[in-house]
Amino acid sequence: MLAALGTMWSCAPETPVNPAENTDEPDPDGPRIVLASPGPMIPPVPAILLTIEGAEDEPDEISVLWTFVVSGDPPQIGVSAASEHRARGLLELHTEFVLNLPTATMVEAFDIADMNSSRTADKFELTGFTRGRALAVDAPTIEESPIHCECRIIASLDVPPDRKLFIAEIVATTVSEGAVDSEGRLNVSRVPFFGMTAGSGEHYTMGERIGNIGMTVGRTDIKY
Numbered sequence: 001m002l003a004a005l006g007t008m009w010s011c012a013p014e015t016p017v018n019p020a021e022n023t024d025e026p027d028p029d030g031p032r033i034v035l036a037s038p039g040p041m042i043p044p045v046p047a048i049l050l051t052i053e054g055a056e057d058e059p060d061e062i063s064v065l066w067t068f069v070v071s072g073d074p075p076q077i078g079v080s081a082a083s084e085h086r087a088r089g090l091l092e093l094h095t096e097f098v099l100n101l102p103t104a105t106m107v108e109a110f111d112i113a114d115m116n117s118s119r120t121a122d123k124f125e126l127t128g129f130t131r132g133r134a135l136a137v138d139a140p141t142i143e144e145s146p147i148h149c150e151c152r153i154i155a156s157l158d159v160p161p162d163r164k165l166f167i168a169e170i171v172a173t174t175v176s177e178g179a180v181d182s183e184g185r186l187n188v189s190r191v192p193f194f195g196m197t198a199g200s201g202e203h204y205t206m207g208e209r210i211g212n213i214g215m216t217v218g219r220t221d222i223k224y
């Protein structure tokens with residue numbers, strides 16, 4: 001079956017990665033501990049900076065939000081906004097925004113954007129980020145980010161007690177040369193993207209490539 005699929009897609013099988021060879025794995029025979037409080041312990045979720053226009057006479061917003069891919073085709077992504085944060089009302093007001101992917105050199109400015117509110121200051125001035133303009137949506141961008149996903153909201157869901165999920169279609173994606181290969185595939189090993197951990201509140205770069213989607217059936221064509 002696996003060989004048949006490999007032939008069907010005409011792909012050379014990659015060398016499978018054997019998790020047992022990774023000596024840094026936690027001891028599977030160690031005791032499992034129940035934590036005092038449950039949490040979304042998921043390390044690490046890619047760091048993103050959402051940019052969106054401000055309300056009238058207010059500065060544009062740069063927010064750190066949890067994101068998730070909803071679908072690769074059509075390209076759809078979700079973000080979660082808490083009612084206490086400015087991004088929430090602005091997403092409802094404008095319905096268009098940009099997801100800017102920061103790199104490791106931007107981590108301090110990333111934290112400044114997170115730790116400050118645009119209710120009191122312009123986050124572009126605080127962070128030193130260069131304000132750009134999206135091509136297909138009405139929203140600002142962070143020019144230093146090598147990837148911009150330009151998004152338009154298509155659905156939303158209230159999540160008690162205080163969150164709202166916004167599902168958006170990605171209507172345009174722009175990238176810096178070097179962030180993708182000649183076929184337009186994301187080149188993670190060449191750009192120091194980073195993630196943020198739920199469970200320890202830290203930032204980590206993405207580490208090393210350990211495989212690819214479809215490697216167990218000899219596929220290298222899946223991009224999403």
Ligand SMILES: Cc1cc2nc3c(=O)[nH]c(=O)nc-3n(C[C@H](O)[C@H](O)[C@H](O)COP(=O)(O)O)c2cc1C
Nearest residue numbers: 063064065066080081082085086113114117118196
């Ligand atoms: C790791 C991390 C994840 C966050 N996720 C969200 C989120 O999903 N939704 C949200 O509304 N705020 C989230 N925040 C917090 C805000 O985006 C951030 O503090 C915001 O910049 C505050 O600005 P404001 O008060 O002007 O909205 C997150 C912060 C961090 C560090």
